[in-house]
Amino acid sequence: MRHRDEKGRRFSDSAAVTDVAARDRRRAILESVTIGVTVAAVVGAAISGLWLSTAQTVRENYRTHLTRLALAAAQQVDPELHERIRHPEQMDTPEYKRAVEPLRRMRLAVPGIRFLYTLVRDGQVARFILDSADPGLHNGVEDRSSVWDVSVSQQPSKMIALGEPGQPGRPTATLEPYTDPWGTFMTGYAPIFDASHRQIGAVGVDVDAREFVAYLREARQHLLLGLVPAAAMVILLAVAFYHMRLRGLVAAHEVAEAARRAQAAARLDRLTGLANRTLFMERLQHAIERVGSGHQARFVVLFLDFDHFKLVNDTMGHPAGDELLRQIAERLRGSLRASDAMSNELDGNIIARFGGDEFVILINDLRSARDAELMAERLLQALAPVYELCAGEVHSSASIGIVTSTDGLESAEAVIRNADVAMYEAKRAGRGCYVVFSDAMHTRLTRRVHIESGLRKAIGTPELELAYQPIVDLETGQMASTEVLLRWNHPQLGEIEPSEFIPIAEESGLIVPLGEWVLLSACRQLVEWRQTRPHDAPRTVSVNVSRAELALGPRLLERLRNILEQTGLPPHCLQLEVTEREVMRDPVSSKALMHRLREIGVRLAMDDFGTGTSSLACLRDYPFDCVKIDRSFVSDLAGSRDVLALIHATLTLVENLGMTSVAEGVEDISQLAVLQSLGCRYAQGYLFSHPVAADALLEAVASAPIRPVEARPPVDRPARDAA
Ligand code: C2E
Ligand code: MG
Ligand code: MG
Numbered sequence: 001m002r003h004r005d006e007k008g009r010r011f012s013d014s015a016a017v018t019d020v021a022a023r024d025r026r027r028a029i030l031e032s033v034t035i036g037v038t039v040a041a042v043v044g045a046a047i048s049g050l051w052l053s054t055a056q057t058v059r060e061n062y063r064t065h066l067t068r069l070a071l072a073a074a075q076q077v078d079p080e081l082h083e084r085i086r087h088p089e090q091m092d093t094p095e096y097k098r099a100v101e102p103l104r105r106m107r108l109a110v111p112g113i114r115f116l117y118t119l120v121r122d123g124q125v126a127r128f129i130l131d132s133a134d135p136g137l138h139n140g141v142e143d144r145s146s147v148w149d150v151s152v153s154q155q156p157s158k159m160i161a162l163g164e165p166g167q168p169g170r171p172t173a174t175l176e177p178y179t180d181p182w183g184t185f186m187t188g189y190a191p192i193f194d195a196s197h198r199q200i201g202a203v204g205v206d207v208d209a210r211e212f213v214a215y216l217r218e219a220r221q222h223l224l225l226g227l228v229p230a231a232a233m234v235i236l237l238a239v240a241f242y243h244m245r246l247r248g249l250v251a252a253h254e255v256a257e258a259a260r261r262a263q264a265a266a267r268l269d270r271l272t273g274l275a276n277r278t279l280f281m282e283r284l285q286h287a288i289e290r291v292g293s294g295h296q297a298r299f300v301v302l303f304l305d306f307d308h309f310k311l312v313n314d315t316m317g318h319p320a321g322d323e324l325l326r327q328i329a330e331r332l333r334g335s336l337r338a339s340d341a342m343s344n345e346l347d348g349n350i351i352a353r354f355g356g357d358e359f360v361i362l363i364n365d366l367r368s369a370r371d372a373e374l375m376a377e378r379l380l381q382a383l384a385p386v387y388e389l390c391a392g393e394v395h396s397s398a399s400i401g402i403v404t405s406t407d408g409l410e411s412a413e414a415v416i417r418n419a420d421v422a423m424y425e426a427k428r429a430g431r432g433c434y435v436v437f438s439d440a441m442h443t444r445l446t447r448r449v450h451i452e453s454g455l456r457k458a459i460g461t462p463e464l465e466l467a468y469q470p471i472v473d474l475e476t477g478q479m480a481s482t483e484v485l486l487r488w489n490h491p492q493l494g495e496i497e498p499s500e501f502i503p504i505a506e507e508s509g510l511i512v513p514l515g516e517w518v519l520l521s522a523c524r525q526l527v528e529w530r531q532t533r534p535h536d537a538p539r540t541v542s543v544n545v546s547r548a549e550l551a552l553g554p555r556l557l558e559r560l561r562n563i564l565e566q567t568g569l570p571p572h573c574l575q576l577e578v579t580e581r582e583v584m585r586d587p588v589s590s591k592a593l594m595h596r597l598r599e600i601g602v603r604l605a606m607d608d609f610g611t612g613t614s615s616l617a618c619l620r621d622y623p624f625d626c627v628k629i630d631r632s633f634v635s636d637l638a639g640s641r642d643v644l645a646l647i648h649a650t651l652t653l654v655e656n657l658g659m660t661s662v663a664e665g666v667e668d669i670s671q672l673a674v675l676q677s678l679g680c681r682y683a684q685g686y687l688f689s690h691p692v693a694a695d696a697l698l699e700a701v702a703s704a705p706i707r708p709v710e711a712r713p714p715v716d717r718p719a720r721d722a723a
Contacts, residue, residue, distance in 0.1 A: 020253055028246040036238030043230045047223070054219045059175045062212050066173035066188025066205065070161070073116055073203040074171075076102035077130075079194040082118060082201065085129055088148045096130070096147070103132035103203075114185065115143075115206035118192065119151055121162040126151040129201060141181045153180050161189030161202040168199045177209030184209040269353040271322055272329035280352035280360055284412040287364055290347065291405045300372040302361040302379065303401040303419035304332075307431045309357035312394055320391040325357065327387050328396070332359060335382035336375075360416070369404050369436075376400045376434035384432070397432030399423055404436075421445050447493075451501055452508050454490055459513055464488050466521055467691035470701045471542065471662055471684045474676055479701040481575065483542040483684065484522040485691045486514070506548045515549045516559060523567040523574060525694050530573075536698045542575040542605060547582045550593060557596055564600075571601030575626065578604065580612030583622065591622055598623045605662070609650070616653050626682075627654050631665025634685070637674050648678050655679070 081099040090096050107116040116132040128145035136143050145151070151158065155174060163169030169191040177184050185206040192201045267279035275283075287299045306328065313321035332351050349363045361379075366372060380398060387394045401423030403415050422437035429435060458464050465487045473480040488496045505511040522541045529537035549556055564571055576597065583590045583606060594604055605626035606619075610633050619627065629650060636643040647663075654661040663675045666685030675683055689700040 021250075024246060024249040024253065028242050028249060031245055032238045032242035035241050036234055039237055040231070040234045043234060047227055047230065050223055050226075051220065054223050055216060058212075058216045058219050062186065062215065063173040063175060063188075066186055066207060067171045067190065068188070069110065069113065069205045069207070070173070070188035070190035070203050071171050073103060073106055073205050074190040074192050076106055077118060077192045077201075077203060078102075079192060079200050082129060082192065083194065085147055086120075088146050091147045100130040100132055103130060104134075107132045112207050112211055113205055114183065114208050115204070117145065117204050117206075118201050119158065119162060119204060120201040121159075121165075122150075126158055126162055126202075138182055143182070153178070155187060155189075157187065157189050158202070158204065161191055161204075163191060163199050163202075168193070168197075169202055177212060182206075186212045272326055272353050274329050274332075274359075275350050275352035277352065277354050280350060280354070280362065281412045281416075283346065283348075283350050284362055284415060286346055287362060288405065288410060288412060288415070290364075292410075296347075296365050298366050298369070298405045299362060299364045300366045300369075300375070300402060300404045301415050301419045302363075302372070302376060302434075303403075303416070303423040304359040304361070304379070304383075304398045305423050305427065306357040306383075306396045306398050307427075308394075308396050312389075312396070316389065316391040316394075320389050320394075323389045323391075324387055324394060324396065325353070327389075328357075328359065328383065329353065331382050332361070332379070335378055336361065360419070366404070369406060372402050372404055373434065373436065376402055380432065380434065399426035399431050400434035401426055402434055402436045417445075418442065448504060450493070451490075451496065451504050452510070454493070455488070455501060455505055455508075455510050455514075458488060458490070459510065459517065463490065464514075464517075466518065466525070466694065468525075468541075468694055468697040469684060469691040470538070470689050470697065471682055472688045472701070474672075474681055474683055479536075479538050479698075480682055481540040481542055482538045482697060483544075483577070483691075484518060484525075485544070486518060487691075502546065506546050509548060511546050511548045512552065515546060516563075519543055519560070520563050520567070523563055523569040526573055527567050527569050529698070533698060536701075540573050540575045540603060542577055544577045544607065547585065550578065550582060550590065553593060556593075557600065560597070560600055560602065564602075572603060575603040575605050577607040577628065579607045580609050580614050584612045584614050587618075594623050608664075610646075616650060619653065619659070620657055624659055626660045626662060628662045628664050628684075629680075631685075634663050634665045634671055634675070635667070637671050644674070644678070647675075647680075651679055 078099060081095065084090075085096055085099060103116045103118070107113045117128055118130040119126040120129055128149040128151060129147055131144045131146075133143040155178065157172045157174050160172045161169040169189075171188075171190040173188040174186050177186055179185075186209050187207070188205045190203050191199050192203060194200050267276055268274070269276045284301065287296070290296045291298060306324075309321065309324065312324055329351070336349070336351065347364055349361070351359065351361050353359050363372070363375065379400065383396075383398045387396060401419045401421065403419040403422060405415075418437045418441070421441050422435045425441060426433050426435040467485045467487050468482045469485060470479040471481040471483060472478070486498050486502070488498075488501055490496050502511065505514055522543050526537065526541040545556075552559070560574075563569075564574065578590070578594075583594075597604060603625040604623060605628055606614075606622070606624045607628050608630045609627045610630045627650070629647060633643050633647055637647065651661050660681055662682040662684055663671075663680050664684050666672055666675065666683045666687045668687060671685075672683065672687060689697075692700050
């Protein structure tokens with residue numbers, strides 16, 4: 001998986017961090033530039049407004065200046081004299097000189113005035129009359145205009161100053177520099193009036209435009225000086241914003257990253273680094289939806305449970321258990337990495353630890369259901385070799401349950417439940433193997449769930465009853481004892497066999513209250529018989545005790561004492577039956593418990609002898625009073641001499657050890673005859689009586705076909721070779 005690849009992870013993490021940092025920087029720059037440009041545009045707009053208004057002010061001021069000059073010049077003109085000069089030939093006549101002289105003086109006196117002249121309107125054109133310029137060339141052009149020359153310059157202000165016929169002109173000036181053959185000028189114009197206020201022409205004062213241009217430039221320079229701090233402010237603002245924004249983005253990423261890490265951590269198993277249940281269930285639900293919508297053909301879920309994990313924890317300590325789990329996780333990763341890439345993608349394959357020693361694997365896009373089995377085989381191979389732990393070596397094979405999406409399940413919980421059921425079947429099939437979930441398992445499971453919930457409700461109701469089966473003394477034909485057996489009449493399912501519901505009661509823990517009720521009822525019943533029918537009552541009552549009850553240990557002893565005290569039954573009247581399989585499951589601790597039970601004074605019977613793994617020799621080590629030979633031997637009596645030999649050996653040994661033996665499941669008279677010939681003292685079976693209700697027991701025994709054995713027939717020790 002990619003995230004387990006240390007180098008790869010570090011590489012991809014740092015690359016991702018660099019990418020994010022570069023992206024943040026780009027974003028901060030872009031936003032700062034946008035802010036900078038916006039502020040610059042606003043400041044620019046303000047400054048260009050100022051720029052325009054400054055130019056306008058300079059122009060207006062200059063126009064006033066030019067107009068004033070023109071008005072002053074108009075004052076110099078003698079209107080009468082001026083009116084007499086209208087012909088070209090009057091140029092430079094004494095009269096002309098007299099008329100132009102004041103203008104000439106003014107031109108020379110006022111710096112900046114280049115030309116000073118008068119004009120008159122002649123229809124649509126203006127004609128020169130007086131020109132104060134000194135004769136000479138300027139730019140290769142004659143400086144001075146003659147009387148009645150047409151003015152070539154197209155200045156509109158000039159015609160404004162000259163006025164329209166019947167409408168007097170007004171003082172004015174040009175706003176922009178203009179260029180003519182004599183240079184670039186700004187000109188002020190003022191009308192000339194005679195004594196009766198009749199306009200007789202206009203004065204023009206040409207000033208070199210350089211002066212105006214210089215004024216304008218100076219004003220703009222002042223303005224531009226103001227632009228420098230504004231620009232600096234914009235830059236500062238943009239830079240400050242950039243830093244602030246970058247810091248904000250980095251902080252936001254850090255917060256988001258911390259949140260993402262926390263979220264990811266909450267979905268990982270701390271011990272193994274694999275996904276945990278939450279993450280797995282999400283992915284599984286997603287896979288179910290993908291199959292439902294046709295985005296993938298099928299998926300498979302493998303549910304793994306490891307054998308003996310609890311033993312490792314109990315005997316080697318929890319650190320060893322943790323180490324084992326880590327090694328298991330590593331092997332799972334290793335064996336799946338090769339062909340089925342695990343990934344962090346939503347559609348990817350995933351391994352998870354569900355807690356304890358349960359692991360689950362989801363493989364998406366599986367080609368065929370057979371591939372799931374191949375994968376399970378590969379996993380079993382990878383997980384089988386010995387685990388080297390600090391505390392020592394451990395073997396732990398896995399049991400695997402397989403569920404494929406072809407089972408059409410719609411919830412992740414249902415898939416896991418079925419995978420768990422299949423895994424459980426694998427365990428029952430002998431561990432270290434896999435089982436593919438089937439519908440039959442589902443039916444069994446449903447019935448099991450039904451039975452468990454029904455049993456929970458049945459406790460303390462008449463649905464549950466006790467039946468009693470006599471154990472007969474073959475020498476006297478009398479009932480020596482009775483075994484109490486549970487009966488359950490389920491309201492829907494009818495009679496349910498104890499062999500079906502007792503294991504369920506054991507697994508669900510319901511056997512504890514149930515067993516207590518059986519014990520109490522059985523003791524009460526015997527006490528009642530002893531009081532009401534002292535001659536017919538069985539000497540003992542035999543009660544089956546299950547594994548879960550034995551596991552109670554001291555609490556079972558405590559409970560027994562209470563029941564005996566409560567009912568007043570002498571302890572030797574109660575016999576507890578423990579199956580050979582249960583005894584052998586944990587021989588050491590069960591031996592200790594048996595001894596403590598014996599100390600209370602109750603009798604002990606080893607039930608179903610011959611179905612477990614105990615040897616005849618080990619009987620000696622346990623404080624049993626009675627050994628019940630399993631029904632399977634009795635039913636084989638007629639057909640097998642080996643069985644005959646075995647039963648004979650058992651009966652002899654049991655007798656020699658001072659115990660009694662009971663043959664279970666005696667159904668016909670021939671079996672009885674053989675057992676009697678072998679010296680069997682006690683028997684139980686349908687031949688004598690089926691298990692019956694308490695009130696029918698004593699009568700049932702009375703009508704049983706038992707004949708007391710008068711003399712034990714000689715027992716031939718059956719030999720293998722005996723024909
Ligand atoms: P078990 O203790 O070995 O009980 C004997 C079983 O053999 C009983 O089955 C009985 O009905 C049956 N049986 C007796 N004689 C014959 C016969 O001649 N032929 C045949 N074919 N069967 C015969 P049952 O009642 O179905 O009980 C089955 C098992 O369930 C019992 O085996 C016992 O292990 C368990 N069980 C029954 N009641 C209780 C109980 O109250 N507590 C516990 N812990 N287990 C119980
Ligand atoms: Mg029994
Ligand atoms: Mg039995």
